[in-house]
Amino acid sequence: MRLSSQTFTRFSPSSYPNMTSGSNSLMWFRKGLRIHDNPALEYAAKNSTHVYPLFVIDPHYMKPDPTAFSPGSNLAGLNRIRFLLESLVDLDSNLNKLGSRLLVLHGEPGEVLIRCLKEWDIKRLCFEYDTDPYYQALDAKVQSYALESGIEIFSPVSHTLFNPADIIQKNRGMPPMNCLSFSKIAGEPHWLSSSLSTTPSVIPPVGDVGNCEISEVPTVEQLGYDGIQEDEPPVFKGGESEALRRLSESTKDKKWVATFEKPNTDPSAFIKPSTTMLSPYLKFGCLSSRYFYQCIKEIEKEFKNHTSPPVSLLGQCKGQFVTVE
Numbered sequence: 001m002r003l004s005s006q007t008f009t010r011f012s013p014s015s016y017p018n019m020t021s022g023s024n025s026l027m028w029f030r031k032g033l034r035i036h037d038n039p040a041l042e043y044a045a046k047n048s049t050h051v052y053p054l055f056v057i058d059p060h061y062m063k064p065d066p067t068a069f070s071p072g073s074n075l076a077g078l079n080r081i082r083f084l085l086e087s088l089v090d091l092d093s094n095l096n097k098l099g100s101r102l103l104v105l106h107g108e109p110g111e112v113l114i115r116c117l118k119e120w121d122i123k124r125l126c127f128e129y130d131t132d133p134y135y136q137a138l139d140a141k142v143q144s145y146a147l148e149s150g151i152e153i154f155s156p157v158s159h160t161l162f163n164p165a166d167i168i169q170k171n172r173g174m175p176p177m178n179c180l181s182f183s184k185i186a187g188e189p190h191w192l193s194s195s196l197s198t199t200p201s202v203i204p205p206v207g208d209v210g211n212c213e214i215s216e217v218p219t220v221e222q223l224g225y226d227g228i229q230e231d232e233p234p235v236f237k238g239g240e241s242e243a244l245r246r247l248s249e250s251t252k253d254k255k256w257v258a259t260f261e262k263p264n265t266d267p268s269a270f271i272k273p274s275t276t277m278l279s280p281y282l283k284f285g286c287l288s289s290r291y292f293y294q295c296i297k298e299i300e301k302e303f304k305n306h307t308s309p310p311v312s313l314l315g316q317c318k319g320q321f322v323t324v325e
Contacts, residue, residue, distance in 0.1 A: 023048060023123035024207060026116060028142075029055045029102070030135060031159055032128035033087045034240040035094045037196045037288035039156045044126040045200045050207030052120055053095055053102050055088055056109040057218065060134070064224040071225070078225060080280075083238035087286050088217040090239025100203040104215045110141040117142075117151060119210040124152045128159055128285070159285055161189050161293055183309050189293070196291055236280050243281035250276040251295055258303035260313040276313070 025044040032038055044051050062081060065074040072078040092102035105112050117125065125146050130136070139155070146153050157163045167186055168175055176182035236242075251257055281287040296314050300306045307313075 024050045024052065024121055025124040025126060025204075026052045026054060026113075026120065026122045028113060028125065028127035029053065029091070030127065030130055031283075032285035033084075033091050034243070034286050034288060035091075035098070035199045036240070036244070037158065037291045038128070039158050040126040040128050040154060041203075042200055043154045043156075044124065045203045048124065048204045050120075051100060051204045052116065052122070052206055052209075053100055053203075054113075054116060055091075055102060055104055056112045057104060057106045057223075058109050059106075060108075062223055078220065079234050081223070081225075082220050082234055083236055083280055084284060085217055085220065086238030087240070087284055090241050090286075092217060094240060095203065098200060098203045099205055101206060102217070103206065103209065103212075104217055105212060106215065110138050113138075113142045114145050116212060117146065117149065119212055120207065122151055124154065126154045129155045129157045129163075130159065131164055158288070158290065161289055162186050179309070189290070191290065192294070192297070196288070196294065236277075238280075238284070238286065240281075240286045243278065243287035246276070246278055246281065247287060247292065247295065250278065251299060254299045254302060257296060257299045257313055258306035260311075261307050262311045 025048040027041050027044040032040065035041065041053070044053075061073060061075050063073050065072070068074050068077075070077050072081060076084075088102060088104070095101050105116070113125075116122065125142070127139075130139070143153055143155075145151075164175075167182070170185050171181075176185055278287055278292065282289050282292065293314070300312075300314060
């Protein structure tokens with residue numbers, strides 16, 4: 001998969017301490033549904049015999065709710081669920097190109113993860129850090145078991161430009177209340193001077209899955225949404241491949257990127273968008289916010305009189321990507 005003409009080589013084996021060589025790794029996908037700039041996936045692939053890329057279909061998020069305001073579950077509309085499933089299909093396709101595949105299981109994620117850690121003799125558990133309270137509770141449950149079992153845990157902050165905890169600490173324990181104060185406190189991301197990793201050349205194959213009932217990515221009909229009419233037809237097709245295509249299209253006009261000014265946009269303009277239309281891809285991590293930020297930064301270097309934060313595209317990135325939820 002080609003991201004751009006740039007070459008990114010940030011991560012190397014020496015970047016990762018305490019690596020367990022020649023063992024099984026589990027890569028737990030939640031958000032971060034991409035191959036590019038995915039340090040958890042890259043770490044899982046380093047020196048492993050087998051890598052198990054896993055996504056758990058969680059009824060907490062996916063189960064149809066007939067009492068919901070619009071078609072979908074009590075937490076997500078049907079369009080969002082469809083987008084997620086399309087993103088999983090694309091992720092599976094991209095993993096296949098690297099000699100791997102996405103393993104899909106159904107159930108309560110904490111219970112599923114612990115069963116997989118046992119069944120697959122996992123020595124290294126990798127997943128992208130998530131600030132969502134629901135996932136924080138799940139993480140605590142899974143990490144407790146992993147630590148007791150001597151399983152190495154690698155959970156980097158890569159969904160956002162900054163670690164939210166660092167920003168709050170810099171602001172004396174309080175979150176910044178506006179974009180200007182946030183930009184002043186945050187400064188530039190610490191990783192900006194380094195290039196980002198793109199795609200591993202190969203991912204070790206999936207090993208024996210034992211008695212775990214692996215399925216394909218389900219359709220919305222298979223999840224119980226058969227016959228449900230959506231309020232509006234889907235506007236966005238999910239997936240990393242579509243995210244990178246849209247990024248390429250939206251940044252072709254470098255002058256537009258450099259002179260972007262938030263008040264002068266119309267988010268309802270779909271035929272000729274006045275925004276990047278990349279928000280859903282950033283939310284699900286189909287597109288790396290860090291890679292997006294670097295692309296904008298490189299374009300702004302070519303223009304002396306580009307717009308400035310908070311109204312510039314770079315300023316909007318900083319404001320949105322401290323927590324992409």
